[in-house]
Amino acid sequence: MTDMERFAGKKVEFITLGCKLNFAESSSIGRTLADAGFTRCKRGERADVVIVNTCSVTDVADKKGRQAIHRAVRQHPGAYVVVTGCYAQLKPGEVAAIEGVDLVLGTNEKINLPDFLNDVDRKRASGEYRVSPFREIREFRPICSADDRTRHFLKVQDGCDYFCTYCTIPFARGRSRNATIAETLAVAEKAIADGAKEIVLTGVNTGDFGRSTGETFFDLIRALDSVEAEVRYRISSIEPNLLTDAMIEFVASSRHFAHHFHIPLQSGSDTVLSLMRRRYDTALFAHKIHTVKALMPDAFIGVDIMTGMRGETPDCFEESRAFIGGLPVSQLHVFTYSERKGTKALDIDYAVPMAERRRRNEVLQRLSDSKLREFYKSQIGTEGTVLWEDSRSGGMMHGFTGNYIRLERKYDARMVNIFERVTIGDGDATPSFLKNV
Numbered sequence: 377m378t379d380m381e382r383f384a385g386k387k388v389e390f391i392t393l394g395c396k397l398n399f400a401e402s403s404s405i406g407r408t409l410a411d412a413g414f415t416r417c418k419r420g421e422r423a424d425v426v427i428v429n430t431c432s433v434t435d436v437a438d439k440k441g442r443q444a445i446h447r448a449v450r451q452h453p454g455a456y457v458v459v460t461g462c463y464a465q466l467k468p469g470e471v472a473a474i475e476g477v478d479l480v481l482g483t484n485e486k487i488n489l490p491d492f493l494n495d496v497d498r499k500r501a502s503g504e505y506r507v508s509p510f511r512e513i514r515e516f517r518p519i520c521s522a523d524d525r526t527r528h529f530l531k532v533q534d535g536c537d538y539f540c541t542y543c544t545i546p547f548a549r550g551r552s553r554n555a556t557i558a559e560t561l562a563v564a565e566k567a568i569a570d571g572a573k574e575i576v577l578t579g580v581n582t583g584d585f586g587r588s589t590g591e592t593f594f595d596l597i598r599a600l601d602s603v604e605a606e607v608r609y610r611i612s613s614i615e616p617n618l619l620t621d622a623m624i625e626f627v628a629s630s631r632h633f634a635h636h637f638h639i640p641l642q643s644g645s646d647t648v649l650s651l652m653r654r655r656y657d658t659a660l661f662a663h664k665i666h667t668v669k670a671l672m673p674d675a676f677i678g679v680d681i682m683t684g685m686r687g688e689t690p691d692c693f694e695e696s697r698a699f700i701g702g703l704p705v706s707q708l709h710v711f712t713y714s715e716r717k718g719t720k721a722l723d724i725d726y727a728v729p730m731a732e733r734r735r736r737n738e739v740l741q742r743l744s745d746s747k748l749r750e751f752y753k754s755q756i757g758t759e760g761t762v763l764w765e766d767s768r769s770g771g772m773m774h775g776f777t778g779n780y781i782r783l784e785r786k787y788d789a790r791m792v793n794i795f796e797r798v799t800i801g802d803g804d805a806t807p808s809f810l811k812n813v
């Protein structure tokens with residue numbers, strides 16, 4: 377019997393939480409399952425198998441994971457419920473104890489998830505593999521998957537060796553690893569041949585690409601830029617210490633790389649950065665931002681920032697807020713710190729009360745809104761290239777320019793996955809964000 381016959385007629389539902397990497401992995405697993413005969417559930421249909429791909433970046437993420445599992449069990453009675461992702465890897469016992477969960481798979485096993493779906497009725501009856509034995513996290517496969525819209529996500533790297541004191545991701549995702557440039561390039565070229573026009577380079581610590589193959593991230597972006605095609609790349613996120621000046625110069629004059637950066641800062645206080653064991657200080661961070669802006673004044677720069685880390689006194693927070701306030705960045709992604717079992721940050725005595733962590737989050741959120749508005753306004757009258765996405769809402773479709781300005785236009789199926797040159801602020805090309813202010 378072929379795989380196609382074995383799973384023909386079976387329906388699968390995915391619930392994916394967390395980062396772009398998780399979405400890319402769910403999408404890739406979905407493609408393998410479709411090749412094996414599964415079809416995706418339509419709205420209101422009951423699934424035979426539900427896959428919940430979880431995140432564990434904060435306590436809130438764990439809670440959302442539990443809620444998603446309860447929802448899956450409620451909405452798909454009788455389905456075989458598989459839970460994987462970082463929450464499953466870090467707390468397999470806790471996940472297995474949730475009523476209705478049939479199988480818990482670790483990060484390594486997630487890659488081979490379809491293999492675990494053979495013979496599920498017998499496995500369920502015998503209770504076999506309730507929690508699959510987790511092997512050391514070593515596997516890596518570059519994948520390129522489209523989300524529900526138009527953008528493709530190329531997984532170039534996984535894992536992290538940095539062990540920042542607040543973070544559990546190295547435990548959940550394993551050590552830094554990647555495929556070779558040649559293998560990664562082949563996956564990107566196949567996606568481009570299949571119609572991908574925008575590819576986002578993703579990883580846990582993307583700039584660390586090359587650690588396991590003796591290559592560098594810079595070599596990778598040069599190789600990708602040499603592809604002869606109508607394509608645009610974005611670098612999803614890169615640690616400031618790994619974003620070299622040479623790389624910034626390269627992006628500025630590259631053919632295919634968007635003027636869009638996402639650089640985690642986490643704190644604008646050197647005291648807190650050192651408690652976090654981050655590998656840079658505010659001087660280095662500010663240098664990177666100013667270098668980007670000097671070479672690409674139109675660049676969009678998103679910045680991750682955390683509030684309420686242990687040791688973040690009111691003075692440290694104020695220092696952090698003032699530092700970010702003075703930088704020409706475009707948007708902040710603000711996270712509230714939560715205590716994670718097994719992390720070194722728990723050894724720091726000074727803890728910020730939860731209400732204060734949330735207040736600081738709101739302060740930075742407001743700062744982010746004003747930075748975004750400022751950035752969009754500064755781009756009015758400039759030219760950009762928008763890629764219209766396969767999205768439809770209230771008769772409208774949307775797309776992003778290379779420097780990440782979100783624009784809307786009347787839905788027109790012929791424009792999906794098409795690049796269009798626009799002047800920002802002209803008619804339909806007014807950023808959606810500014811239409812609402």
Ligand code: SF4
Pocket residue numbers: 536537538539540543544545546580581615
């Ligand atoms: S760089 Fe730090 S925050 Fe990012 S995944 Fe690695 S340990 Fe976590």
